[in-house]
Amino acid sequence: MRADCGNCFGLCCVAPAFSRSSDFAIDKPGGHACPNLGATFACGIHTSLRPRGFAGCTVYDCFGAGQKVAQETFAGRDWRAAPATAPLMFDVFATMRHLHELLWYLSEARDLPAAEPLYAQLDAVLTGTRRLTDLPAEQLAAVDVDAHRMTVVPLLRRAGELGRAQVRGKRPSFQGRDLVGKDLRRTDLRGADLRGASAVGADLRGTDLAAADVTGADLRGADLRGADLRRTLFLIQSQLDAARGDAATRLPVTLTRPGHWTSRR
Structure with a gap:
């Protein structure tokens, strides 16, 4: 594929x-x-x-x-x-x-x-x-x-x-929500439902997206510097390519760090 x-x-x-x-x-x-x-x-x-x-x-x-x-x-x-x-x-x-x-x-x-x-x-x-x-x-x-x-x-x-469901506690739902430009750094996004969310330009620096479902989420320009995406559900390469990240962004082994991301931590 x-x-x-x-x-x-x-x-x-x-x-x-x-x-x-x-x-x-x-x-x-x-x-x-x-x-x-x-x-x-x-x-x-x-x-x-x-x-x-x-x-x-x-x-x-x-x-x-x-x-x-x-x-x-x-x-x-x-x-x-x-x-x-x-x-x-x-x-x-x-x-x-x-x-x-x-x-x-x-x-x-x-x-x-x-x-x-x-x-x-x-x-x-x-x-x-x-x-x-x-x-x-x-x-x-x-x-x-x-x-x-x-x-x-x-x-x-x-x-x-x-x-x-593997994440215990509250698992926030942002399905289909408008998150354009939102500062989500202090939001616990582990196990979150982000399907179809519009997170264009959202600030996700340093967030842990373990078990968060990002199917169809629009991550254009989203700031993923320092974010942990290793266990994010249904993350695709084009979502990474459309976002911003750096050397500290942790990725699944199946996906590639985009060439335009900054190398600085």
Whole structure:
């Protein structure tokens, strides 16, 4: 469930649309290649995306959907060499990306010791989701991702609740709350429900987020310097990439410290 750009056809640089904003320096319609995409499907400004106004690219994660579509679903045929495949390939990529994201969350839930009562159900849904990703292109494009998500989300929510229950005492709920710019340094966030919370620019310096469920939490610009995220539930790489941190921020071994974070403690 990790992106392997070397085995993709730059699908995330072509299929999605984006608009000029603080995240993107230009407008780009869906299905049109970004002007920074090179002939070998590599980004021509990869090492300077942020200073050149493409911060949005640095926080995008396809969860490995790109190489799956490129090398398996379309068997290595790229959209430039076979332009007739492009519309279907881009539709399939959108579907695959959603399915791979669900696979990532399901796999995380399956690794939670506290979620053992749900292991059989998680295994069944994992198997079913993997089967969807192996469908032929035309069938994949027709998958009702929203309907499938409705079967997955309640299971993930229950797994998160079991994980959060490992923290004794009060476990605050901020689900869907507006926490923009809030100073949360003195708030006990262990076992907190932060699902879907908007924590843009929130001050989380030095906080312990053990067993806190951050599924879908917006952490853009959140200050995570010195925070302990080692046991945070359902934390994804793109949330870290969108936030601020430093050398003192403690991370799960499965995630990578973003290159733009400060090295100072």
